[in-house]
Amino acid sequence: MDIKRRNLLRFAGLGAAATAAGIAPTLTRVGAVEAAPVVRKVVVIGGGFGGSTVAKYLKLWGQAQVEVTHVSLASTYVSPILSNLVLNGQKSLASLTFNLQTAATKLGIRFVAGSAAIDRGARLVRVTHDNGTETLLDYDKVVLSPGIAFNTLPSMLAANRGIAGGKLPIPHAWQAGPQVGNLKAQIDRMPSSSGVFVLCIPKAPYRCPPGPYERACVVADILKRVKRGGRVVIFDANAPTNPADKYTAIQAEQHTFSTAFTGAYGSIVEYVPNATLLEVGTTGGQFGTKTARVRLGDGSVRTQTCNVLNVLPEHKAGAIAFAADLIPVGQRFVPVDQQSYASLADPDIHVIGDAHDSKQPKAGHVANSEAKVCADAIVREFGILPPRTAEEVPVTNSACYSPISSTTASWLTVGFRYDPVSRQMVRIDASLAEAEQPSGDNYKMMLAWANNLFADTFSV
């Protein structure tokens, strides 16, 4: 009852704001609200794992009482999950591409392609289309899942300036798309037995904790199997937790990856923790020679020449979160109420996935999980479902499967539960587990998991 009244008041406010902004409000029947069912408008921004899932479940659980508009840069989305298998030719980018327009039609929601910006004052989302035209969307709630952006070194910006993603000399390939095809082409062109691949890993938090080590394994497997030799040098900006064991700098599945780096790939992989990237250089473009200059833990500087330089720059939330002023100065991700993902700066803008700040990893499976908690919270706030009881506490789960070779994979999983005292999603230690060793069975399960995750997220 209270909730209903609050929403009515809010609607009166919305009508006024929209009128003040000179926009014809579509929902100003405040006087008639008792009779007509209220339809709440939610604009979801981002077509990745967080955004696509929240758009679906808002509609599923809100039914006709929630009008969902899904906005993303393009009408297709390419999954970073499984994209390391593009490098060894086991997956194509096309097989990891999902059509957001088709999904929207299936779900009964509206899809709009373009670049979104939020005008919090006017309560409007402004979408700029490729052809320069704009669409204005008013909202009761925005859910933002814009993923990541990077703090890129000036020398890397300079080396890549003006060049398309498919041909960059120094790709990150950490958002799927042309850069992944580029990285594959560069690996394909590495000489047999003597090529050098350098991978630079940023300080945590970054997207997919095991992801960089997984990539190192897939590349080492290609060098071993196809090129009959070569090296993978990993410069990891993270520091070991135990100074006597450098592999304790590895950010996930330490057992699996240290075993791979010292065992199966012992003659290929060199793992260097505490390595801060200072500068990069290139001669000869995409397939030319590259250099990476790093400062090591002992203060010395090392310069490494290589055929392929794959730099994952420091991460931050997607630009729209900064533009909407949701991030305090000096921080890189959006602080949220971790029960509902409402931004602490604006309760009507919810932020999920890689862009928000919590102890949950920045990963696609858990972004799907967070999206469901967020959709549930919004539907309850709208009064469509009753408020959560004290026992109905948000619970999420994360899972990563990592290819270790062309036939084996490992996995990592963990759950999180909302703790009302610290007001954070806290790791459930008993649920933390990782594969005892890579196996062919895990490889099969990885593909089965991804198919179900894709089906749940992208309605395929």
Added chain:
Amino acid sequence: MTGYRYSAALALLALAAPYAAADNGALLASQCYQCHGPNGRSKGEIDTIAGKSASDIYGDMREMQQKPDVDIMHAQARIYTDAELRAIANYLATLR
């Protein structure tokens, strides 16, 4: 309603079992779908969990929760409280 054509979509969503009553079984069960497929119907090798009886699902989950096996599903089972497992099992059993 302001503009969209819901008819076909709503029929589809109705089949997809909307929220039941006032417990959070639907939300909790949706946290199984990443691995077991939308509405618990798997596309491939991982088991379909929709349509089993509540007592079967609850029994399986309790057993996995208590065994020390290192596999992904045993770890998953350890996430949930007993009350949550009951809510999940009851909800999944409605997805025939």
